[in-house]
Amino acid sequence: MKLTREDVQRVATLARLRLTAEEETSLTEQLDNILQYMDKLNELDTSQVAPFTHAVDLVNAFREDQVTNQPDPEALLANAPERYETFFKVPKIIE
Amino acid sequence: MNLCALTFHEAREKLRKREFSSHELTDAVFRRISETDDKIHAYLTLCRDAALEQAKQADQRLGQEPNFPPLLGVPIAIKDNFLTRGIQTTCASKILGRFNPPYDATTIKKLRAGGVVFTGKTNLDEFAMGSSAENSAFFPTRNPWRTDRVPGGSSGGSAAAVSADQCIAALGTDTGGSIRQPAACCGIVGLKPTYGRVSRYGIIAFASSMDQVGPMTKDVEDCALLLEVIAGYDAADSTSVNRPVPHYTDALTGDIKGLRLGIPKEYFVSGMQPEVDRAVREAIRLLEKNGALIEEISLPHTEYAIAVYYIVATAEASSNLARYDGMRYGYRARAKDLTETYMRSREEGFGPEVKRRIMLGTYVLSAGYYDAYYLKAQRARALVKKDFDDAFQRCDAIITPTAPTTAFKIGEKTQDPLQMYLSDIYTISVNLAGLPALSLPCGFDSAGLPIGLQIIGKPFDESNVLRVAHAYEQSTAWHEQKPNL
Numbered sequence: 001m002k003l004t005r006e007d008v009q010r011v012a013t014l015a016r017l018r019l020t021a022e023e024e025t026s027l028t029e030q031l032d033n034i035l036q037y038m039d040k041l042n043e044l045d046t047s048q049v050a051p052f053t054h055a056v057d058l059v060n061a062f063r064e065d066q067v068t069n070q071p072d073p074e075a076l077l078a079n080a081p082e083r084y085e086t087f088f089k090v091p092k093i094i095e
Numbered sequence: 096m097n098l099c100a101l102t103f104h105e106a107r108e109k110l111r112k113r114e115f116s117s118h119e120l121t122d123a124v125f126r127r128i129s130e131t132d133d134k135i136h137a138y139l140t141l142c143r144d145a146a147l148e149q150a151k152q153a154d155q156r157l158g159q160e161p162n163f164p165p166l167l168g169v170p171i172a173i174k175d176n177f178l179t180r181g182i183q184t185t186c187a188s189k190i191l192g193r194f195n196p197p198y199d200a201t202t203i204k205k206l207r208a209g210g211v212v213f214t215g216k217t218n219l220d221e222f223a224m225g226s227s228a229e230n231s232a233f234f235p236t237r238n239p240w241r242t243d244r245v246p247g248g249s250s251g252g253s254a255a256a257v258s259a260d261q262c263i264a265a266l267g268t269d270t271g272g273s274i275r276q277p278a279a280c281c282g283i284v285g286l287k288p289t290y291g292r293v294s295r296y297g298i299i300a301f302a303s304s305m306d307q308v309g310p311m312t313k314d315v316e317d318c319a320l321l322l323e324v325i326a327g328y329d330a331a332d333s334t335s336v337n338r339p340v341p342h343y344t345d346a347l348t349g350d351i352k353g354l355r356l357g358i359p360k361e362y363f364v365s366g367m368q369p370e371v372d373r374a375v376r377e378a379i380r381l382l383e384k385n386g387a388l389i390e391e392i393s394l395p396h397t398e399y400a401i402a403v404y405y406i407v408a409t410a411e412a413s414s415n416l417a418r419y420d421g422m423r424y425g426y427r428a429r430a431k432d433l434t435e436t437y438m439r440s441r442e443e444g445f446g447p448e449v450k451r452r453i454m455l456g457t458y459v460l461s462a463g464y465y466d467a468y469y470l471k472a473q474r475a476r477a478l479v480k481k482d483f484d485d486a487f488q489r490c491d492a493i494i495t496p497t498a499p500t501t502a503f504k505i506g507e508k509t510q511d512p513l514q515m516y517l518s519d520i521y522t523i524s525v526n527l528a529g530l531p532a533l534s535l536p537c538g539f540d541s542a543g544l545p546i547g548l549q550i551i552g553k554p555f556d557e558s559n560v561l562r563v564a565h566a567y568e569q570s571t572a573w574h575e576q577k578p579n580l
Contacts, residue, residue, distance in 0.1 A: 008454070015413060015457040016420075017450060018438040027454055030512055034455060037513060038402045041471050044478065051473035052480060054334075055290040055304065055529025056554065061333040075197035079424035090422050091433045 003032035098123035099260040100577065103169055103317040106263055110157060110168050117157065117168025120263075121150040121212050124170045128214070128261045131580050136236050137246075137256040139175050140183055141215040146170065149212045156210055166324055167210035172262035174253045175216035176223055177308075178297040179203055182213070186299045187231040188221045190419045190444030192426040200297025201332065202266065202308050202325045209324055214262045217252030221446045222416065223273055223301045225249050226518045229509055230448045237505070238280060239578040240544055244502040247277030253311045254281040258578060264321055265311040270302050271404055272498075272522025274309045275534035279497035279547020282536045282576065284318045284564070285311045289555045290529030291336035293322075294329030302411040303334075305526040314574050315535060315565040319343035322557060338555065346558040347565040352386030354563065357490030361397040362521060368500040374538030374546040375496045378567060382494065385566055390490055394482040399475050400524040405516055406459050406472035407527070413456030419444065451512060480528040487553050492563050495521050497534040497547030521549060531557045535564050536573035545573070 008028045012019050019027065073086050082089035098120050101109070106120060125143050132138055153168030160167075173179060176186045178196035180203075185191050199207065206213075220230035228236040228251025236251045238244040239259040246255040250267030254277035257265050267274040269287035278285025286309045293308040300306060310321035323344070328337040358379060363372065383389045421427030421440035428439035445453070459468035486493060499520060508515040525532045530551055537548035548567070552560035568574055 007458070011454055011458045011461060014461060015453050016417075016434070016437040016441055017445070017453060018442040019450075023447075023450070027451065030451060031455055031458065034405065034513055034516075035458075035468075038406060038468060038472075040402050041399055041406075041475050044396075044399060044475055046471060046474035046478070049474045049477050051470055052476040052527075053473075055480075056334075056336055058291070058334065058336065061330075063330050069198075072197065076423070078197070079192075079194055081192070081421055081425070081427035088423050091430075091436050093433055 003028060003035060099127040101263065102313045103263045104320060106169055107165060113157070117150040117153040117212060118147060120168065121146050121170050124214060124262060131259050131261060134237065134242055134580065135239055135255050135259050135261070136234050137217055137252045137259065137261055138172070138215045139185060139187065139218050139233060139252065142182060142213050146212045146214055153210045153212060164209040165320060166206060168212060169263050170212040170214045171206065172214045172217050172253055172256045172265040173203065174219055174250050174265070174267045176219060176268060176299040177203055177266065178299070179213070179216065182216060184216065186222050187219045187233060188444065188446065188449070189232045190426050190441070192424070194424055198297065201294035201329045203297065205325055217256050217265065219252055220249035221449050222299070222412070223249040223268055223270060224412070224448050224452055226272070226276055226515055227503070227508065228252060229505065230446060232446050235505060238502045239580060240282065240502070241542065243504055244544065245280065245505055247280030247502060249273040250311060251277045254278055254283055254285065257281070257283045257311050257313060259580060260577070264313065264317055266325070267309060267311045268298055269307050269309055269526065270305045271408060271526050272519045274311060275522050275532060275547065275549060276498050276519065278311055278534040279545065280502040282545030282573070283311060283313060284315055284533065284535045284574070285309065286318050286322060286533040286557070286560070287525065287531060288322060288326065288557055289531045291334055292531070292555065292557065293325050294332040294335050296329055296331040300415040302408040303415065304411060305408065315561060315568050316344065316347060318533065319347060319561045341558055343558055343561055346562040348562065349566050349569050351382065351563055351566040353388060354492070354559070355388045355390060355490040356382060356563070357390055357392035357486050357493045359392050359394045359397065359486070359493060359495060361394050362495045366499055367496065368540065370540040371496050371500060371546050375548055378537040378548045379494055381570055382563065382567060385570060387563070392486045392490060392493065394486060394524065396475065396478045396482050397524060400479055400527060401516055401520060403472045403475045403479060404519070404523040404527060405455070406468050407476060409452045409456030410460050410469050411456070413453045413460065416449070416453055448512070476527050479524055483528045483530060492559055493551040495549045495551065497521060497549040501540045501542070501544035501546055525551055530554060531560050533560050533564050535568060537571070538573060
């Protein structure tokens with residue numbers, strides 16, 4: 001199965017990545033090349049193998065729901081691309 | 096005395112005897128950085144003023160506290176994917192903009208409490224994705240042994256800084272070999288601990304089922320000492336494992352008599368540089384001479400590991416990197432609406448390799464392909480893990496090369512992503528299985544470039560990994576050689 005330019009465009013939209021025309025061309029070729037290499041896995045019969053889930057046997061890691069740090073809005077907002085008073089300012093979401 | 100060339104255990108002893116102060120040691124390290132970093136480019140950010148202030152405070156504590164913490168006053172470099180409160184953190188990406196972390200990673204908090212002096216933040220492949228440090232959005236780091244070569248990656252800056260004596264030791268992260276492969280390329284010691292051994296809280300996530308933090312040092316004893324400080328349970332990392340941290344230095348006895356070492360036949364195949372093959376076989380003979388029992392073993396699914404890794408790691412990365420949307424922190428492009436803002440911020444903020452991996456990861460997780468790629472890879476991953484479980488029935492540790500070749504030329508593999516991925520062939524199975532593994536120097540090739548020996552251990556058996564590494568190091572002098580800068 002050959003990866004197409006349309007596949008690349010569809011995946012780029014899913015990943016919220018804008019690509020240039022040149023990037024679409026080179027990624028179509030490179031990803032197809034890499035995916036062909038991945039097809040090597042089809043040599044393996046894994047019908048009787050349970051998928052890997054975790055490297056160590058851990059079950060749920062529960063802890064008490066306690067406040068351990070004081071909220072510091074100024075420290076968090078200091079990295080905001082745009083702010084308004086004590087809010088993150090973002091592009092309009094609903095018209 | 097050349098202070099910056101000291102190991103951490105040597106420096107600590109001399110600080111204790113007050114032969115010099117932490118301030119003098121720190122000053123020597125920064126002089127070395129200013130003399131050499133225009134050739135190497137190991138650092139993205141230097142913290143000279145803060146470091147000299149930390150050194151002054153350390154000197155006060157050295158005078159007042161007879162049982163001072165082991166790292167007090169020692170200059171250490173940090174890979175720039177650890178969050179460091181008040182020190183800009185870039186992950187070698189433009190997408191983080193001028194990000195100044197509001198908190199410290201758990202490992203950084205531990206080092207701060209221990210009175211460490213932070214020299215600065217070291218270069219890496221953007222988001223730790225790469226094997227050469229060439230994928231940094233800012234500049235490539237160069238190998239101190241030969242500046243036309245890569246230092247390996249992704250922790251290339253940390254490895255180069257340790258090798259060039261621009262710090263006493265460093266921290267790195269390893270998702271597919273990112274501590275061990277650059278350690279091999281730069282002729283230093285690097286350890287990836289067992290998954291769950293060291294907290295990842297405050298590490299910028301790449302592939303969460305494999306990411307681990309580890310020490311990068313000038314010798315094995317330093318590696319054991321630094322691991323002892325950073326290891327341990329952390330409630331803030333739900334994958335961290337609650338079990339006691341041994342005194343790793345207790346394992347450094349030099350005695351490996353009767354220890355069973357497995358040599359996987361699948362690791363000694365064509366494609367390996369003959370000088371690497373020779374050096375590793377020579378190292379195995381030396382370990383045998385020192386009393387280890389050598390046995391050939393098989394890890395039959397080795398040839399599938401790279402395919403499994405680049406499916407699982409990119410899938411996890413595409414999900415982890417979805418958070419970079421330009422809303423609450425990081426780079427935001429100006430655009431007409433919300434979707435355009437996401438698309439353009441990510442287009443302008445991410446470099447080519449990161450985009451490639453986000454695309455690959457999104458593809459293998461997308462409707463219609465999930466079973467064929469992602470689920471298939473997780474099944475094959477279980478087989479890779481089982482290979483190791485079976486092998487460890489018969490041996491206590493496994494010996495392999497760290498990388499198939501010594502450091503390659505800058506630019507040599509940047510045009511062919513698959514070739515770059517293949518340079519991780521000996522390190523990634525370890526991450527897939529969550530095991531501890533260390534790389535240490537075991538020789539040089541004819542171009543004068545270091546060769547790395549990898550020692551893989553059972554889960555949570557860092558002690559035996561360090562024991563074997565130390566015994567080997569004691570009978571060789573590779574680690575004493577320094578690049579001529």
